Amino acid sequence: MKTVYIYRSFERFWHWTQAFLIFFLVLTGFEVHGSYSFFGFENAVIFHRYAAYSLLVLIVFAIFWHFTTGEWKQYLPTTKFLKAQMDYYILGIFRNSPHPTKKTVLSKLNPLQRITYLVLKILVIPVMVISGLFYIFYRYSSGGFISGLDIENLEPVALIHTAGAYALIAFVVVHVYLITTGHSLLTNLKAMMTGYEDIEDEDETNYKIKNDKEIK
Amino acid sequence: MRKFIIVLSVTIVIVMVAFNIFSDKTYHPTNAVVLKAKYSEKPVKVVDHSKFAALQKDFARPQDLTKTCISCHNKRHLEVMESSHWNWERPDYIEGKGIVYLGKKNIINNFCIGTQSNVKSCAKCHIGFDMTENGKSFTDSTNIDCLVCHDQTNSYVKGANLAGGPDPTVNLTKIAQNVGKPSRDNCGVCHFYGGGGNNVKHGDLDNTMFHPDRSIDIHMDEAGPNLVCTDCHMTENHQIQGKVYSIATLNTERSNCEDCHTETPHKALILNEHTLKVACQTCHIPIYSKGTPTNLDWDWSTAGRLKDGEPYMEEDSLGNHIYKSIKGSFTWGKNIEPDYVWFNGTASHYVLGDKILDTTKAVVLNPLNGSYADKNSKIIPVKIHTANQIFDPITRLIIQPNLYSDNIGEGAFWKDFDWNIASEKGMKAIGLPYSGKYSFIKTEMYWPINHQVAPKEESLTCTNCHQRENSRLAGLNDFYLPGRDYSSLIDLFGFLLILASLVGVLFHGFLRVYFSNKQK
Numbered sequence: 001m002k003t004v005y006i007y008r009s010f011e012r013f014w015h016w017t018q019a020f021l022i023f024f025l026v027l028t029g030f031e032v033h034g035s036y037s038f039f040g041f042e043n044a045v046i047f048h049r050y051a052a053y054s055l056l057v058l059i060v061f062a063i064f065w066h067f068t069t070g071e072w073k074q075y076l077p078t079t080k081f082l083k084a085q086m087d088y089y090i091l092g093i094f095r096n097s098p099h100p101t102k103k104t105v106l107s108k109l110n111p112l113q114r115i116t117y118l119v120l121k122i123l124v125i126p127v128m129v130i131s132g133l134f135y136i137f138y139r140y141s142s143g144g145f146i147s148g149l150d151i152e153n154l155e156p157v158a159l160i161h162t163a164g165a166y167a168l169i170a171f172v173v174v175h176v177y178l179i180t181t182g183h184s185l186l187t188n189l190k191a192m193m194t195g196y197e198d199i200e201d202e203d204e205t206n207y208k209i210k211n212d213k214e215i216k
Numbered sequence: 217m218r219k220f221i222i223v224l225s226v227t228i229v230i231v232m233v234a235f236n237i238f239s240d241k242t243y244h245p246t247n248a249v250v251l252k253a254k255y256s257e258k259p260v261k262v263v264d265h266s267k268f269a270a271l272q273k274d275f276a277r278p279q280d281l282t283k284t285c286i287s288c289h290n291k292r293h294l295e296v297m298e299s300s301h302w303n304w305e306r307p308d309y310i311e312g313k314g315i316v317y318l319g320k321k322n323i324i325n326n327f328c329i330g331t332q333s334n335v336k337s338c339a340k341c342h343i344g345f346d347m348t349e350n351g352k353s354f355t356d357s358t359n360i361d362c363l364v365c366h367d368q369t370n371s372y373v374k375g376a377n378l379a380g381g382p383d384p385t386v387n388l389t390k391i392a393q394n395v396g397k398p399s400r401d402n403c404g405v406c407h408f409y410g411g412g413g414n415n416v417k418h419g420d421l422d423n424t425m426f427h428p429d430r431s432i433d434i435h436m437d438e439a440g441p442n443l444v445c446t447d448c449h450m451t452e453n454h455q456i457q458g459k460v461y462s463i464a465t466l467n468t469e470r471s472n473c474e475d476c477h478t479e480t481p482h483k484a485l486i487l488n489e490h491t492l493k494v495a496c497q498t499c500h501i502p503i504y505s506k507g508t509p510t511n512l513d514w515d516w517s518t519a520g521r522l523k524d525g526e527p528y529m530e531e532d533s534l535g536n537h538i539y540k541s542i543k544g545s546f547t548w549g550k551n552i553e554p555d556y557v558w559f560n561g562t563a564s565h566y567v568l569g570d571k572i573l574d575t576t577k578a579v580v581l582n583p584l585n586g587s588y589a590d591k592n593s594k595i596i597p598v599k600i601h602t603a604n605q606i607f608d609p610i611t612r613l614i615i616q617p618n619l620y621s622d623n624i625g626e627g628a629f630w631k632d633f634d635w636n637i638a639s640e641k642g643m644k645a646i647g648l649p650y651s652g653k654y655s656f657i658k659t660e661m662y663w664p665i666n667h668q669v670a671p672k673e674e675s676l677t678c679t680n681c682h683q684r685e686n687s688r689l690a691g692l693n694d695f696y697l698p699g700r701d702y703s704s705l706i707d708l709f710g711f712l713l714i715l716a717s718l719v720g721v722l723f724h725g726f727l728r729v730y731f732s733n734k735q736k
Contacts (some may be wrong), residue, residue, distance in 0.1 A: 167708025177721035
């Protein structure tokens, strides 16, 4: 085991700001949805917009960061060990088996994470951003290009945005639970807060991979 | 030295930016402030009519006075005779019918039904004299009633059933010497009493507006801006801007809030965005009939009951007429939340002679056009007035009955209380058939609410409309309204998804704890 600096400061800033913004967007968004009254409708709408714009700025920086650092490659999907990872969550975890894949600086995400985060990044977030922009601008003169699209009805836009919100909440529930499945309950949480994580040595990892190949 | 220059220039830049930011927040006159200044200056009289030699005499007939007016204002009568106040009609357009001349002259409404065959009584609100069956009320310029609009003594009264002539007690000379621009009193004497009594028709125009305070109308507030009708209903050459869609169909000659205020008068962008689809009145007139009750329903079918052979009337505890033998039963209401409809500025109208094909639902006499999909439509507040009026089930025509005549025995309903004869007489007068059978049919009229604008702190707030229950827009369902609308399917599916995730992770966590304990 050795201590590795795995999450860089921007990455942690991005993660936690995004986490806060999504939480805040859910809180204000469902007030606009009419589910409850908390900030007051007008405030909820205004706060939701400000949070949305903040998230957009953050996303722009994050995209820039991912491409300049090459971190985007972390999300390339792979089927390698995908089955093993699923088996681990379904069976292995209860038998105290070791994680089937090892975290390294070059490969922080397990195959399930890769697919989940990729779907989040290229499907759920874009759908939320685009439907959100349509929602704000769909027929107002301030909307420029979007009002030019001449969207007849807000209903499909609003319903897609609502459905996306439910999907994001479900993701957060599972995500928050799965961070407790590290070496210890708080290993992953601590890593995302401090940037440092205790991970197994390369040798151990290589040994493990070799082992798996032999088993196959 | 270089360091000093850098620090100095940075400091200067910061000071300049700060000064710019703070100076921007100093006095910045908004449109409202400009308007307040403009309307605080009241016009000054430039002419004293009491000094004119031509007006120092008694006038035997009101026509003599009008002649005298015209002798100086020698073109004005031509303008008046162009106006709809005089003609009681103007060219309008009804889809399927083309250009139709609509006005009091020929339409029917939910109240006293129509003027035809009843003009002698109805003429109390015409700006002319001699409105008899064969009179020259619409053609002879000496019949123009200058005083009803220009009297400044507040003593001019038109006589009851005098075909538009003044009450015999009126001192024409005194009033002629005191004329001026129309005040609220001049307009209100007819327009506050439309339908035969105070606030019967409009709901947003009543006699509290002769001397309104802030709570009645923010613009007319006597202690505030103290606007009069013609400040908004701007008038040039006797052509008065603004009209009501009970007798109009075209999106022309209107007075709009935006004529003074801009289309985006709010500080908050999000409110300005609303003006694309929501008329100013919708939020700024949260309730109407604030001063006195307005008539909401008029049931003609109960009219004609007599006590000991005599007509009678009943009042409720508040003094509202709830029954009159001559008119039927009434329902009244005060401080009413308007109904809301889409409106693009055009309307249709029932015209005498239109056959009613579907008698199962209420006939809307003036359907307002508009929908969410129509880019010119906005949501407006309306008073929906309902009535039950006389109808010929054989010809399927709404009947124009003869209501008024001078004497008993001439067939008018208000004297003889016989619907059959009154219908026959009325329909004959307008040249339409009457089968000899009558029944009653439900009718509706839509009265846009434009007056009695509330102080801004009483305007509607977001959740008056954007809420699940009791949204004021509950009746408008052709669009998605955030806060009110949702898909129960998506909400159910989303709820189940979150529930499944929660149950899933809790179960998984439970198993982890269970097995780790077992292994120990």
